[in-house]
Amino acid sequence: MQHLLRLAEDQRLRVVERSGPTLGGFDPATSTIRLSPGMRVRTARSVLAHELGHAHLGHGPATTSAIRAQQERQADEWAASRLISPRAYAEAELLRGPHLASLAFELDVTIELVLAYQRLLRQGAVPVAAA
Template sequence: MIDDHIRETIDALGVDVVYAELPEDRDGEYIHHLSLIRLRPGMRRRLHRSVAAHECAHAVFADVPSRFGPRNAKQERRADEWAALRLIDIDDYKLAERIHTGHVDAIALELDVTADIVEAFQRILTRFGDTVYVGARMGAGMWHHRETTDQH
């Protein structure tokens, strides 16, 4: 099952999703010239939702694999970060991080995503003093979410 908001994005882009046998090292792939996401059948729920969101991100950005390794690495990071912003709620993350004292695998289980998605979410957190920004960019007011902790 693909999360509703991810499915809506896939549908809005006019991308088809099929389940097919893939090379052993792949759980999913996006093929831009076909507007197609292929997913490995039979994945467990948290892997399935993480891979579906990741491949949806490739569709959003119209990613095409390159022979240039750094470009591919950038596309993969961006896809994981996009997926993380859509699969992880900041309040759920804060609770899971507190409960599991920062243990990535345990947080991933708690949030029903893969560890890669949790690590991507952690990469986009920027902490300044008592404030944490999610998806901060250069410029005033440029962030996905801002969370301030009370220090009494």
């Protein structure tokens, strides 16, 4: 979590804990990432990485639901590629099998980020760990 907070600081982003309609949010106008209070560490880590993805990718307010869905997918994939290594994923799969919740627990991320990582693997966008 500390490396994510340092990354936010390096990008001159302010991270605040405040309730909202979702677990997190990124406001490009104020360079602020909002995290809902009271989340488990695994969830907070995943949400922060996702919101950092929005910031890194230059996402602004979505004008259509299709653009919003694309931005959410891209932010999840960006976060997954930063929080899950090929080796860790391979080891988690060997230990836990294909069960999404078990993989998420083992990798210390949310199910959404496991799904995003699996999309990246299918696209060949991340290297596969050596056996």
